[in-house]
Structure formats: structure tokens, C-alpha cells
Amino acid sequence: MNILVTGATGFIGRQLCFVLAERGYHVKALCRKTDHPYLIHHPNIEPIKGDILDKASLAVAMQNCTYVFHTAAMAKMWARNVNDFQETNVTGTRNVLEAARDAGVQRVIYTSTCGVWGPTLKYPMNEDDPRVVGFPIAYERTKYLAELVVKEFVNQGMDVVTVNPSRVFGEGPITDSNTVSKMISGYLKGKWRIIPGDGGQISNYAYLDDVVDGHVSAMDNGVSGERYILGGEDVSFNEFFKTLEAISGIKRGMIRLPQRVIKFYSRFEALKTKLTGLTPVFLPEFADRLKFNQKYSSQKAMNQLGYRITPFDEAMRRTIDYLKTH
Amino acid sequence: MSQLTAIVTGASEGLGKAFAIELAKRGINLVLVSLPESGLIPLGKYINKTFDIRVDTVELDLTHDESPTEIFQFLKREKLTAHILINNAGLGNWDLFIDKQPEFYRTQIELNVIAPVILTRMFLEQADDQVTSYILNVGSLGGTFVVPRKSVYGASKAFISYLTKCLQLELTGKNVKMSLLSPGGINTKPELLVINQQLKGIAKATIFEAEDVARIAIDGLFKGKKEIVPGQANKLLVGLNSVLPGFIKNAIIKGKLKEHGK
Numbered sequence: 084m085n086i087l088v089t090g091a092t093g094f095i096g097r098q099l100c101f102v103l104a105e106r107g108y109h110v111k112a113l114c115r116k117t118d119h120p121y122l123i124h125h126p127n128i129e130p131i132k133g134d135i136l137d138k139a140s141l142a143v144a145m146q147n148c149t150y151v152f153h154t155a156a157m158a159k160m161w162a163r164n165v166n167d168f169q170e171t172n173v174t175g176t177r178n179v180l181e182a183a184r185d186a187g188v189q190r191v192i193y194t195s196t197c198g199v200w201g202p203t204l205k206y207p208m209n210e211d212d213p214r215v216v217g218f219p220i221a222y223e224r225t226k227y228l229a230e231l232v233v234k235e236f237v238n239q240g241m242d243v244v245t246v247n248p249s250r251v252f253g254e255g256p257i258t259d260s261n262t263v264s265k266m267i268s269g270y271l272k273g274k275w276r277i278i279p280g281d282g283g284q285i286s287n288y289a290y291l292d293d294v295v296d297g298h299v300s301a302m303d304n305g306v307s308g309e310r311y312i313l314g315g316e317d318v319s320f321n322e323f324f325k326t327l328e329a330i331s332g333i334k335r336g337m338i339r340l341p342q343r344v345i346k347f348y349s350r351f352e353a354l355k356t357k358l359t360g361l362t363p364v365f366l367p368e369f370a371d372r373l374k375f376n377q378k379y380s381s382q383k384a385m386n387q388l389g390y391r392i393t394p395f396d397e398a399m400r401r402t403i404d405y406l407k408t409h
Numbered sequence: 410m411s412q413l414t415a416i417v418t419g420a421s422e423g424l425g426k427a428f429a430i431e432l433a434k435r436g437i438n439l440v441l442v443s444l445p446e447s448g449l450i451p452l453g454k455y456i457n458k459t460f461d462i463r464v465d466t467v468e469l470d471l472t473h474d475e476s477p478t479e480i481f482q483f484l485k486r487e488k489l490t491a492h493i494l495i496n497n498a499g500l501g502n503w504d505l506f507i508d509k510q511p512e513f514y515r516t517q518i519e520l521n522v523i524a525p526v527i528l529t530r531m532f533l534e535q536a537d538d539q540v541t542s543y544i545l546n547v548g549s550l551g552g553t554f555v556v557p558r559k560s561v562y563g564a565s566k567a568f569i570s571y572l573t574k575c576l577q578l579e580l581t582g583k584n585v586k587m588s589l590l591s592p593g594g595i596n597t598k599p600e601l602l603v604i605n606q607q608l609k610g611i612a613k614a615t616i617f618e619a620e621d622v623a624r625i626a627i628d629g630l631f632k633g634k635k636e637i638v639p640g641q642a643n644k645l646l647v648g649l650n651s652v653l654p655g656f657i658k659n660a661i662i663k664g665k666l667k668e669h670g671k
Contacts, residue, residue, distance in 0.1 A: 217597075
């Protein structure tokens with residue numbers, strides 16, 4: 084059976100290719116460069132050159148595919164051209180769904196994000212909860228718009244299951260979208276010394292292997308048109324770094340930077356970026372987010388997909404071991 | 410202060426949702442009104458569990474003649490008195506007058522003009538004069554400036570502006586406070602953000618996040634402000650409006666339109 088994976092060089096996509104290949108599927112790994120260093124080599128993985136913004140390449144790649152995993156996205160904080168988010172995340176998703184429909188693909192599994200909900204007010208968010216703030220962050224906005232595109236195709240009768248991972252971390256290369264691994268590896272090297280705010284801000288951290296298993300399970304057991312949060316434990320910055328310190332055995336003096344200071348600094352970054360076009364370290368819309376928790380419940384996925392959460396400290400241990408040897 | 414109850418129309422999305430959350434944060438019970446199938450019920454459930462306040466949801470179409478009556482009958486049945494009315498529901502558009510069907514304008518006037526008039530009238534009827542009542546009418550800077558492609562929408566907001574200012578005079582000395590909210594652009598639906606993010610300069614400064622507008626508006630409402638204009642750039646525009654000659658105002662609007670119309 085053939086399965087196409089878009090974003091096959093991405094943090095989730097590459098591991099997903101590997102797990103599917105190990106399960107005996109023939110995996111067509113869509114990537115813009117077939118010699119990409121993050122692409123996993125495996126007898127069942129066939130690299131296919133293509134681009135989700137090139138419809139013709141999608142049509143070719145999807146021939147004889149039973150399932151399509153659409154994990155490709157622009158997940159960065161910032162892009163030089165703000166329209167790139169719209170193009171890659173919204174138009175790209177439309178292209179993939181159109182091509183899948185035309186090729187008669189049985190099911191598409193679309194990788195969205197918990198960012199479509201964003202901040203939490205009190206209790207962990209579940210799939211039925213509404214979004215409580217606006218969409219100043221381009222990534223979250225365009226992923227939300229992409230979900231509207233998915234809904235359009237589902238309403239036309241197409242089989243699409245959406246999964247919404249939270250902040251994913253685990254064994255894999257440190258990419259632009261992978262801010263958690265950046266933080267961990269920075270801490271290990273002594274380059275990351277900051278705890279934002281008072282450290283009490285809580286986020287949800289999902290372990291890569293769990294998220295990948297959740298994807299596969301969405302293919303087998305997901306219900307078309309449904310969304311499934313694939314998260315992990317809700318952990319504060321303080322707990323995060325305490326766990327990191329305990330497991331790595333490396334103690335660093337950490338500086339707690341008040342949210343106001345970060346916001347102030349982020350304005351300079353925004354101005355710098357505007358004037359010079361250089362990549363910003365941090366932007367005001369992300370500084371604003373530090374005032375909120377981002378807690379999510381994976382209960383629905385646990386009930387309906389058999390989703391399992393690896394304990395945070397175990398996931399951290401494996402990630403640290405990986406980062407120390409790579 | 411005794412427990413207050415607020416009616417919010419158009420509560421399922423955008424600014425209405427932001428009003429609902431802002432009022433809930435202040436411990437005010439809610440009667441949320443919106444179209445069926447607009448996500449109102451899950452929103453009500455979410456606000457209820459998050460804030461420990463009473464939330465009732467009424468799904469109906471405010472362009473139907475009987476809808477305002479149904480809302481207040483519902484309140485009566487539930488033995489509720491509303492102390493706050495947020496006339497937020499509205500239908501906007503951005504088209505040349507000729508490009509929309511007559512039926513669209515009928516709906517727009519029914520929702521933007523008739524519904525708030527009738528709701529305000531019925532609200533005052535049931536108001537408890539022992540407690541201060543509040544009415545917030547959502548107008549628009551478009552009610553102040555004449556903007557092409559906003560014909561009926563702008564006219565409906567000018568109507569709301571006149572209505573509010575007139576009732577403010579009539580209600581002098583009564584235990585009712587009424588405010589007009591005149592926001593510039595608001596990032597309500599993310600679909601609109603795609604356009605708004607292309608704006609620059611003063612046009613960009615007039616655009617606000619819904620949750621910020623809601624917070625500023627409710628603060629102003631409780632302070633008894635007659636007109637609430639969120640943001641310095643918008644205040645400046647309103648200030649300039651009263652002193653600048655007509656031809657300069659037209660030039661500013663046209664300049665703003667050019668950026669917006671891309």
C-alpha cells in the first residue's frame with residue numbers, strides 16, 4: 084500500500100515516514116530537495132521531488148496512493164514575506180486536498196496545531212472549546228484558515244481527519260519550527276539562560292513518538308471531519324527547566340526576564356526586522372502570548388484513537404540523550 | 410453590587426465573543442444571542458465552566474420580527490432581569506451599492522437598525538430603575554465619515570449614532586447609562602486579517618484586536634462615557650473630523666481606501 088507524506092523532511096514528517104516504512108507501507112516522501120539531509124533512508128521510503136505549491140507535482144506524487152499525510156507547513160515564527168504563511172499553509176493545503184480528491188485517495192490526515200486554539204483561560208482546552216483571543220500570530224491564523232479549507236472539503240464528502248499536536252519535542256534535528264529542542268540544546272550548551280516571566284507560564288509539551296503514533300492511529304481509527312488534540316503534559320517553564328536540570332545533571336544560573344522587558348525588547352526586534360529585513364529573535368505578538376497559559380487536553384484522542392502520553396520526564400530523558408550524541 | 414445580567418447580540422464570533430468573555434471576567438451573567446449553528450452553544454458552555462457565572466444562550470435570527478420579543482419572553486420565563494444590553498450584532502460589507510442585491514440591504518437594515526431599536530425599547534421597559542442599567546450600541550467610525558462602498562452600512566451606523574445621542578439626552582437624570590462605541594477596524598474574523606495585515610501607517614494604527622476593543626468599551630460603558638473611541642489614531646481622526654475642511658477629509662478617506670482596496 085502506498086502512502087504519501089508531505090513535509091517529509093520536517094520534524095514530524097520525517098519520523099512519520101520512518102514509522103510507516105517500518106510498518107511495511109511503501110512511503111512516498113514528498114520533498115523539495117530529494118537529497119535533503121533530514122530525509123530518512125529506508126528501503127520502504129521513496130523520496131519524491133515535489134512542492135505543495137506545484138499542483139502538477141502533487142498529481143504525480145499521489146498516483147496510486149491510498150492515504151496522504153499532509154504535514155508540510157510553514158511553522159516558523161517569522162517569514163520575510165508575510166504572504167508565505169498564507170501560500171504554504173492555506174493554498175498549499177487546498178492544493179493537497181484537491182490533488183487527493185482527484186487522485187481518489189481514501190483518506191487524508193491533516194496535521195494542524197493546538198495553535199488554532201492558542202491561549203487558555205483556566206482549564207485545558209478541548210476540541211469543542213472556542214478560541215478566546217484574536218489571531219495576531221501568522222502561523223496560528225493561517226493554520227486556522229487551513230482548517231476552514233479542510234472543512235470545505237469534508238462538507239463535499241471527502242474523508243479528512245485532522246490532528247492538532249501541541250509543542251512537539253523529541254529525538255530529531257533542531258529545525259526552525261522546533262523551539263523546544265532549541266531550548267533544550269541551548270541549555271545543555273549553556274547558551275540558553277532565560278526563563279520568561281516568573282516561570283509560571285504553562286504550556287503543553289507533546290513527545291514526538293506519541294504524536295507520530297497518534298498520526299498513524301488517526302489513519303486507522305480517526306473519524307472523518309473530526310479533530311484530535313495530540314498533546315502531552317501541561318508543564319510550567321519552572322518545571323520544564325527543573326526537569327531539564329535534574330535529568331541532564333547540568334545546573335545553570337537562569338535569569339527570569341519579566342514579560343514587560345521581553346515585550347519592550349521585542350519591539351526593538353520588530354523595528355530592526357522592519358528596517359533591515361534580518362530575522363527577528365522575538366516578536367511582540369509572541370511576547371503578548373507569555374501572559375497566557377497554553378494547556379490542552381488529549382482526552383478525546385486517548386478515548387477514540389488509543390493515544391498514549393509518554394511521561395514528560397521520560398520524554399525529556401530520551402531527548403537529552405539524543406541531543407548529547409548528535 | 411448585586412449580580413448583573415447582560416444581553417450580548419452577535420455573541421458567537423469576533424467582537425461579540427470578546428464582549429462575552431470580557432463581561433464574564435467581570436463576573437456578569439450572560440444571555441448570549443446569535444444565529445443557530447454559529448458555535449454559540451459550545452461558547453456558552455466554555456464561558457460557563459471557565460468563569461462560574463450563569464450563561465444562557467438564545468439561538469435566533471434577529472432579522473425576524475418576533476426575535477426581540479422571544480428574547481425578552483425567554484428572560485421573563487427564566488425570571489431574569491437584564492441590566493446591560495450590548496447591541497453588537499451587525500452585518501458589514503465592502504461593495505459598490507449596485508453590486509449587492511436589494512434583499513441584502515433589507516437584511517442589513519433589519520439587523521443593523523431595526524433590531525437594536527426594538528431591543529433597546531424592550532430592554533428599557535423591563536429595566537429595574539433601582540439598579541443602574543447600561544446600553545452599549547456598537548457604531549463605527551464609518552458612522553462619522555462618509556466612506557464609499559460602505560453606503561448602507563455607514564448609514565445604519567450613522568442612524569445608531571443619532572439614536573444613541575438622542576436617547577442620552579432623553580435619559581438624563583434616569584438610572585440608565587448609554588454609550589456609543591465607535592471603533593475603527595477590528596481584527597475580528599481571521600479572514601479579514603489577510604487584508605488588514607497589508608495596511609500601513611495610520612490605516613494600520615486604526616486596526617485593533619477584538620479583545621482590546623471589548624475591554625476599552627466595557628470600561629467606558631461603566632464610566633458612563635457618551636462615546637467610546639478606542640485608540641489614539643482613531644481619536645485623532647474623530648478630532649480632526651470636527652475641524653478639518655471637507656476636501657481634506659475626502660482626500661484622507663480616499664488615501665485610506667486606496668490601501669484598503671488592494
